[in-house]
Structures are given as C-alpha cells and as structure tokens.
Amino acid sequence: xxxxxxxxxIFIYMKKTLFSILFLLFSILLISQEKPQPYxxxxxxxxxxKKSVDLAKKENxxxxxxxxxxxCPWCIRFHAMVNNTQVLDSLIKADYIYVLANVPRxxxxxxxxxxRELNYPNRFGFPVFVVLNGEGKxxxxxxxxxxxxxxxxxxxxxxxKVVTFLKMWNVRALDPGTxxxx
Numbered sequence: 001x002x003x004x005x006x007x008x009x010i011f012i013y014m015k016k017t018l019f020s021i022l023f024l025l026f027s028i029l030l031i032s033q034e035k036p037q038p039y040x041x042x043x044x045x046x047x048x049x050k051k052s053v054d055l056a057k058k059e060n061x062x063x064x065x066x067x068x069x070x071x072c073p074w075c076i077r078f079h080a081m082v083n084n085t086q087v088l089d090s091l092i093k094a095d096y097i098y099v100l101a102n103v104p105r106x107x108x109x110x111x112x113x114x115x116r117e118l119n120y121p122n123r124f125g126f127p128v129f130v131v132l133n134g135e136g137k138x139x140x141x142x143x144x145x146x147x148x149x150x151x152x153x154x155x156x157x158x159x160x161k162v163v164t165f166l167k168m169w170n171v172r173a174l175d176p177g178t179x180x181x182x
Contacts, residue, residue: 046114053136064129
C-alpha cells in the first residue's frame, strides 16, 4: 500500500488566518464606528428654546427649532445636509438661532406640554421645524416631508426647497416694510 502525503505550504494557512483576522477586525471597526449624534440626549429643550428666543430678540433673528432625535435617520440627514451645504449653513447662521430639540425615542419621556404649547408640531412626525420670533411667538410649523427630494431614488432633502423655506420665514420676509413701494 502506497500512501502519498500531500504537504500544503504553511503560508497558505497563514494567509487564510491573516485574512480571517483582518476581516474580523474590519467588522468590529464598522460596528463600533460612532454614528453622528447631533442631538444632546440630556438637553432640556424648553430651556434651550427659551435661551434661543432671548438671543434671537437681541440679534433680530428668528428661532428655528428642529425637533427630532439621534434615533431618527431623517433628522440626522437634515442636520448633515445643513452642515455640509454652504448656502443652507449661511442662511441659517444669518437669519436664525438654530436649536436641535431632542425628542426621546420613548414616547412616555416626551414633553407633550411643550408640543401642546407649540400647537402640536409632533403631528407631522420627525423631524419637524418650528419657527419662533424673538418674543417666542409661534410663526410657522414646517412638515419636513414637503422638503424631501421628489426623486424616490434620492433619500434626502431638496436643497432648493429648504432654501425657499428658510427665506420665506426669516425676519425680512415677515417685515411689511420689505414690500413697501416708496
């Protein structure tokens, strides 16, 4: 009986082992990567809005409150778009005090009194935008769905629609003197 032993070079085993280790490390890295967390889970939305109203009055701006949470992909998309689109970032900085008001994922932890005081913006889902003047008066509630891109292949917001929204609710747009033909 003649048994033949085939020897596999050790580098083939090492190559497979190295590949497995690298694959495992890469997988761990992907899982452990932190997702953006623009909303402060410990913030007091009511207090943040009050401070923003006071600042808006001093700076002759409006307050743009974005209600949402880190659990909401559309909230994260909007915030990322604002930060990464120069025209939006500039408009918001020029005309608004921008507040990210955290809404807890757990419904029993939400401030429904605040929603009631602001005419129930939560009825539109999240994110939802509330525009207040420097006195804290509610000027507008904006459903974010209207700002989404019309192309179903594009998961995100339409920059032109967002620009229009921001321009329509700034201080100048609501000042009757802007439209006097003297």
